[in-house]
Amino acid sequence: MTYSEENYLKTIYHLTSASEDAISTNAIAEKMETKASSVTDMLKKLSEKDLINYIKYQGVSLTTQGLLAAKMIVRKHRLWECFLVEKLDFSWDEVHDIAEQLEHIKSEKLINKLDDFLGNPTEDPHGDPIPDANGMIIKIEKRLLSELEKNQAGICVGVKDTSSDFLQYLDKQEIALGSQIQILEKESFDSSYRIRVGNKEIMISNKIASNIYVK
Incomplete structure (x- = not known):
């Protein structure tokens, strides 16, 4: 192709x-x-x-053939994102565009060795699942932060929006994969949220809450 x-x-x-x-x-x-x-x-x-x-x-x-081919492209993209973040210290908002270029490398042997080198990760730096060499995907049970009720809490396991602007915003708010987030209040006026992240409380919009996955 x-x-x-x-x-x-x-x-x-x-x-x-x-x-x-x-x-x-x-x-x-x-x-x-x-x-x-x-x-x-x-x-x-x-x-x-x-x-x-x-x-x-x-x-x-x-088609079945097309689905497998697409999964292999996605596999390469997400493995390269892991490599860039874990081994080359790129931030999670920098890696998408670079991985867009690297995903077109044809060598299956290289990608399988990369997978082993990284310890066979099942998720990329944004929390998206990585297909294995056979196209199998481990489904991640998750829901949007906006679906939680007052006083409920969850662990950030991914993001729906992977744009640089959104990821940089999360960095400023010290929200990352693994962060525990608790809903303290839902404002009926503008659907904003008061949340606790770690030891601090912040206000976020409904748009932000609708782009963060938790479990």
């Missing part, structure tokens, strides 16, 4: 993970910030390679 084909496949995989329905051409175009006509051309190519099921106006789904 070309880099572009891999990027499309990964995008379809992520959209599929968020919805049980077939993925529309427009959804792919929006996610990839491109024209619907360009998406249609690429979908035809991926369909010819038996990586997706594509019927015009009825949406897209991954």
Whole structure:
């Protein structure tokens, strides 16, 4: 596959993970910030390679072969993120763009050795699951912080928004994977939250609470 084909496949995989329905051409175009006509051309190519099921106006789904290929791309991306954070001391808001480049490395032997070198991690620095060499994923039981009730607490196990701006915000608030977060108050006026993180209390918006996963 070309880099572009891999990027499309990964995008379809992520959209599929968020919805049980077939993925529309427009959804792919929006996610990839491109024209619907360009998406249609690429979908035809991926369909010819038996990586997706594509019927015009009825949406897209991954074939068994396409699903495994997409998982291997995601596996490489998330393993490289682990390597960059754990071994090269990058912060979690810096690694996504670099991993976007490294995920296209073709060597399966290199990736398997990287996996072993890192101790076969099951989650990346953002708390997302890493597929193993066979495409198996250990499901992480989690829910959004916004779903907790007053006085309930959870451990931060991931984030829904992996943008640099959001991760830098969390760093400023000293919220990271493993942080214990307790809901102290829910404000009915603006749906904001007063929470305790470690030994300090802070206010966060509903948008922030809706992008933090806890268990």
